Amino acid sequence: MTDLARADDTTPAPPAAPKLVQLHPFGLGGARTAPISLATGAALLGLWFLAAQYRLVPPLFLPSPQEVATQFLAIAEDGYAGATLWEHVAASLFRIVTAAVIAASLAIPLGLAMGLNRWAKGVLDTPIEFYWPLPPLAYLPLMIIWLGIGELSKIVLLTLAMFAPICLSAQAGVRALPIERVNAALSLGATRWQLFRAIVLPSALPEILTGLRIGIGVGWSTLVAAELIAATRGIGFMIMSASHFLATDVVFVGIGVIAVWAFAFSYGMRLLEAWLVPWKGKS
Amino acid sequence: MLQVRNASVFFPARDGRTVHALDRASLDIDAGSIVVALGASGCGKSTLLNAIAGFLPLSEGAITLDGQPVEKPGADRGVVFQKDTLLPWKTVAENVALGLKFAGLPARRRRERAEELLGLVGLEDFADATPHELSGGMRQRVGIARALATDPKILLMDEPFGALDSLTREQMQELLIDVWARTGKRIFFITHSIEEALFLGTTVVVMSPRPGRITARFDLDFVRRFAADRDVRAVLSDPRFAELHDEIRNIVHRPSHEGRRGGQREGWLQ
Numbered sequence: 001m002t003d004l005a006r007a008d009d010t011t012p013a014p015p016a017a018p019k020l021v022q023l024h025p026f027g028l029g030g031a032r033t034a035p036i037s038l039a040t041g042a043a044l045l046g047l048w049f050l051a052a053q054y055r056l057v058p059p060l061f062l063p064s065p066q067e068v069a070t071q072f073l074a075i076a077e078d079g080y081a082g083a084t085l086w087e088h089v090a091a092s093l094f095r096i097v098t099a100a101v102i103a104a105s106l107a108i109p110l111g112l113a114m115g116l117n118r119w120a121k122g123v124l125d126t127p128i129e130f131y132w133p134l135p136p137l138a139y140l141p142l143m144i145i146w147l148g149i150g151e152l153s154k155i156v157l158l159t160l161a162m163f164a165p166i167c168l169s170a171q172a173g174v175r176a177l178p179i180e181r182v183n184a185a186l187s188l189g190a191t192r193w194q195l196f197r198a199i200v201l202p203s204a205l206p207e208i209l210t211g212l213r214i215g216i217g218v219g220w221s222t223l224v225a226a227e228l229i230a231a232t233r234g235i236g237f238m239i240m241s242a243s244h245f246l247a248t249d250v251v252f253v254g255i256g257v258i259a260v261w262a263f264a265f266s267y268g269m270r271l272l273e274a275w276l277v278p279w280k281g282k283s
Numbered sequence: 284m285l286q287v288r289n290a291s292v293f294f295p296a297r298d299g300r301t302v303h304a305l306d307r308a309s310l311d312i313d314a315g316s317i318v319v320a321l322g323a324s325g326c327g328k329s330t331l332l333n334a335i336a337g338f339l340p341l342s343e344g345a346i347t348l349d350g351q352p353v354e355k356p357g358a359d360r361g362v363v364f365q366k367d368t369l370l371p372w373k374t375v376a377e378n379v380a381l382g383l384k385f386a387g388l389p390a391r392r393r394r395e396r397a398e399e400l401l402g403l404v405g406l407e408d409f410a411d412a413t414p415h416e417l418s419g420g421m422r423q424r425v426g427i428a429r430a431l432a433t434d435p436k437i438l439l440m441d442e443p444f445g446a447l448d449s450l451t452r453e454q455m456q457e458l459l460i461d462v463w464a465r466t467g468k469r470i471f472f473i474t475h476s477i478e479e480a481l482f483l484g485t486t487v488v489v490m491s492p493r494p495g496r497i498t499a500r501f502d503l504d505f506v507r508r509f510a511a512d513r514d515v516r517a518v519l520s521d522p523r524f525a526e527l528h529d530e531i532r533n534i535v536h537r538p539s540h541e542g543r544r545g546g547q548r549e550g551w552l553q
């Protein structure tokens with residue numbers, strides 16, 4: 001007689017630590033890319049080292065990694081152009097963070113309003129669509145003429161550059177809201193404000209955070225332009241100033257510092273995303 | 284009592300034409316009844332439900348709930364959607380208590396009520412799970428609990444079990460009957476399945492498409508019998524059940540319907 005349900009000592013005991021599995025994600029999902037990225041970075045560094053070592057490129061154009069490292073230590077110790085490295089970094093960080101805070105606090109409410117309200121959309125669409133494809137360098141002269149050469153013009157320039165991506169993604173977040181979700185909340189008795197607070201805002205949050213991440217990236221890439229305006233501090237200023245003296249190694253130090261900070265911000269945004277919208281991509 | 288009187292709906296279609304989605308439908312849903320709307324795809328079932336829920340204004344006619352005209356969605360009509368509409372950022376218990384939060388109940392009372400309702404649908408162990416950790420049938424049960432939480436006067440369900448396998452579907456039907464027997468809620472239920480309609484409805488209305496109208500109406504007592512003795516077999520083997528099944532099938536497949544050919548007959552009957 002065969003008894004399929006019989007407890008049998010040939011039945012393997014369940015492993016102490018069972019293999020944990022998850023749904024196959026589409027695209028990359030949560031696949032770990034860090035090792036690949038690190039290896040790529042190391043390879044690029046190696047190529048740079050070799051190119052400099054064997055003088056494939058004149059040192060004026062491409063200083064060796066050692067020179068850049070030495071220059072970095074020198075600037076970190078003695079400063080550059082009358083300010084320490086940290087003062088340069090702090091000046092740039094202050095501008096970026098201030099501009100990001102202003103841009104986010106204007107762009108998120110306005111973007112949400114544009115997604116929800118005919119008038120907000122109608123009125124704001126034209127100016128935003130008009131200005132946002134412009135390169136910041138194109139309206140830089142206007143900033144100087146209107147706002148002078150102080151901090152204000154720099155921060156306004158950065159704010160303008162960051163505003164559009166945040167605003168557009170907040171709008172997109174509202175527009176992607178499924179109508180069933182709205183109807184479900186309404187039939188549970190939600191008032192307009194509760195609907196906004198409990199449904200619209202959290203539904204748009206993933207898009208808003210993506211916009212914020214893009215906005216801050218745009219901010220970093222606009223930094224050098226902003227610091228073209230009669231600055232005496234700032235990483236962008238340091239790079240521009242060094243370029244006048246063909247101090248390529250200082251330019252490299254500046255670029256490296258910007259890259260590290262921009263990466264740190266982007267990584268921070270990703271952590272924020274993982275914390276605030278852990279459900280992203282799961283619904 | 285929920286009354287639908289001569290409700291008609293015209294939708295705008297492309298190139299200026301109109302779709303006559305609902306044609307002078309009239310319907311009463313009394314206390315303690317389960318009214319099931321049955322019909323082929325596109326015959327206006329969802330349109331009727333959306334109008335009762337207040338998501339859709341009528342072109343003509345009127346809907347009243349206990350004498351009050353229905354114009355907007357509200358917590359007096361709980362809706363269970365075909366697609367699950369749970370909020371992924373909230374736990375199961377928070378989802379169930381969403382309507383109570385809107386009503387301003389304090390957190391402790393919300394939690395108690397959510398746990399009570401999750402018990403009713405057999406999910407007491409999943410209060411702190413997130414919706415994406417649940418199966419389709421479990422999510423649908425959470426949806427039912429959520430709709431019941433605000434103690435609505437009527438439950439509106441648009442093919443709530445359409446996406447479930449037949450086994451889960453049967454369990455869900457029995458669960459719904461339990462809930463109905465215990466709470467005495469009125470229910471308006473939409474389905475494609477004749478069997479489901481016969482099993483659940485105290486009244487079954489059959490609808491036909493283009494324009495969508497109610498073409499037949501049956502008053503049944505299978506569900507009351509099941510609620511009393513919980514004997515599925517007795518219901519399914521009742522000759523009356525098979526007779527009605529055939530009768531409804533013939534109405535639904537009446538060849539006068541446009542676009543229907545012999546070979547297509549079984550199309551929507553799974």
Ligand SMILES: Nc1ncnc2c1ncn2[C@@H]1O[C@H](COP(=O)(O)OP(=O)(O)OP(=O)(O)O)[C@@H](O)[C@H]1O
Pocket residue numbers: 294295296302303304322323324325326327328329330331475495
């Ligand atoms: N928003 C809309 N705009 C235009 N036509 C619509 C709209 N919604 C529904 N219709 C049309 O109205 C008719 C009835 O649609 P409805 O969704 O009520 O059908 P249904 O009976 O629920 O079908 P199913 O069983 O497939 O869900 C269909 O012909 C459909 O094409």
Ligand SMILES: [Mg+2]
Pocket residue numbers: 328329330441
């Ligand atoms: Mg439908």
